[in-house]
Amino acid sequence: MEVRKPSGMLISALLTFSALLASCSKPSKLTVASEPLKDSRCAGANAVKSRAIVEWEDGRISFEEIDGVESFKNKFMAPQIHLIKRVQFDQIVKLHPTAMTTQPESNLDLPTNVLRDWGQRIIEMDKVVPDEKSPPSEKLMQQILDEDSPVIVGVVDSYVDAKHVQLKGQMVFNINEIPENGKDDDNNGFVDDYFGGKFISVPAKAEKRHPHGTHVAGIIAADSGLGPIRGIAPKAKIVSAQFINDDGEGTLSDSIQALDYVAMRGARIINASWGGPCPDSLGAAFKNLESQGILLVVAAGNDGRDLEASPTYPAAFDLSTQLTVGASTENDFMAGFSNSSFFSVHLAAPGVGIWSTIPGNQFVAMDGTSMAAPFVSGAAALLWGLQPSATALQIKAALMGSVDRTPQHEFRVMTQGRLNVYKAYQKLLTIIP
Ligand SMILES: [Ca+2]
Ligand SMILES: [Ca+2]
Known part of the structure; x- marks a missing residue:
């Protein structure tokens, strides 16, 4: 197997879900999961706490602005909790550091x-x-x-x-x-x-x-x-x-x-x-x-x-x-x-x-x-x-x-x-x- 290791120059285009839902591992927080979240890597400190991703029982996904977590839980979630499958905070996602492996070319006539x-x-x-x-x-x-x-x-x-x-x-x-x-x-x-x-x-x-x-x-x-x-x-x-x-x-x-x-x-x-x-x-x-x-x-x-x-x-x-x-x-x-x-x-x-x-x-x-x-x-x-x-x-x-x-x-x-x-x-x- 040829080994080519990624270096600082590697263009890695993968997004890292680097900031993950803080509440994943803390049941007292916002998450209402239909099944327990199995992966501890879903826990993290960089949740976007101003927005929730709501999965509904009918398969829809909606995005809701959160103006205060307690108020969101009481006013938005509680009245329709039977319709909601899961709620999670939004998350910041990032590209890995990227670089090019050659210099950019701009000669469009190159064969x-x-x-x-x-x-x-x-x-x-x-x-x-x-x-x-x-x-x-x-x-x-x-x-x-x-x-x-x-x-x-x-x-x-x-x-x-x-x-x-x-x-x-x-x-x-x-x-x-x-x-x-x-x-x-x-x-x-x-x-x-x-x-x-x-x-x-x-x-x-x-x-x-x-x-x-x-x-x-x-x-x-x-x-x-x-x-x-x-x-x-x-x-x-x-x-x-x-x-x-x-x-x-x-x-x-x-x-x-x-x-x-x-x-x-x-x-x-x-x-x-x-x-x-x-x-x-x-x-x-x-x-x-x-x-x-x-x-x-x-x-x-x-x-x-x-x-x-x-x-x-x-x-x-x-x-x-x-x-x-x-x-x-x-x-x-x-x-x-x-x-x-x-x-x-x-x-x-x-x-x-x-x-x-x-x-x-x-x-x-x-x-x-x-x-x-x-x-x-x-x-x-x-x-x-x-x-x-x-x-x-x-x-x-x-x-x-x-x-x-x-x-x-x-x-x-x-x-x-x-x-x-x-x-x-x-x-x-x-x-x-
Ligand atoms: Ca349009
Ligand atoms: Ca327009």
Whole structure:
């Protein structure tokens, strides 16, 4: 096994639920749990005590402002306690310290092969989405051209630069919304959501845009005709929902709203390149998304640990439409920093030295399972574009049933292998001829 340890330079995109619910371990506080909270890591001192996340017995989740805990308990909770499944304080969530593994590039004229696109090559993307050097089979090209309703991928993350030259044609803008006028012009419940949803309740001090969300979006769908980055699913479209601010911080309640927002905007796939130790109401939110048949693609995390011993969420949720993704290296080993598990990590995908877009018409290489997950999201979008009638379960089965396994290169994941999008397409044709 090749060991590549995360260093200070590692881009680790995982959100740390670093500030956890203070009341988790103290029954006298606000928590009303339908089952005891099993994980002591859910206890913590940095709860956002001005806001509660309320899970209702009917499956809804709401967010309630708290003006005094006692008053909230007496006036809000007590009269309807029989309708409430669980209440928890909101939590601050953070990105791990992030850095880039190369200098940013801004030469959009660089040909693709000057930059390292080893990930796109190792998953045999060229056989499905050919570049100029390798012409497509006629049938495949026709199928690609025939797409009239693009597959929408929800990127729930930090800011996505919707004006990046390689992304601006790849986004689904909300054309009935007028941006930046302070009004909800299309009456969908969200003010100024022209470029996407924005759920930021923690103001940032940083002056520079956080690069993470734009990097994830580029891996999925960057238009290679307009720059050097080759998105895996160039015909797919991105809907973004930002819940991480430019300091790399957000809240749990914002993440839940962002997930629901992209689902409302028609996402068939949601990419979640983040995670933390406390399941709580995030589990209810993910279950709601599963029930809508949405494919949930989640980064395994960058702690170099087995998720059975140290679960993080959403990576360790056991949902029928979920794919949790570990990171592989250019030499096709599991990356040393990648979390693993034969039970809850489904497959590996390229996640070291991955080039993609960042804000300001630039691009850079990053490491992390955060980069591996969008490889799988992109592959799923590509397959769904070619076989629109497939279900999330069929797409998942095709991706898992077609991985490359190399002797001696064991991936400590359920399938013991790494994504191959061409073989996944062949597999899907056997599932849906
Ligand atoms: Ca709106
Ligand atoms: Ca508006």
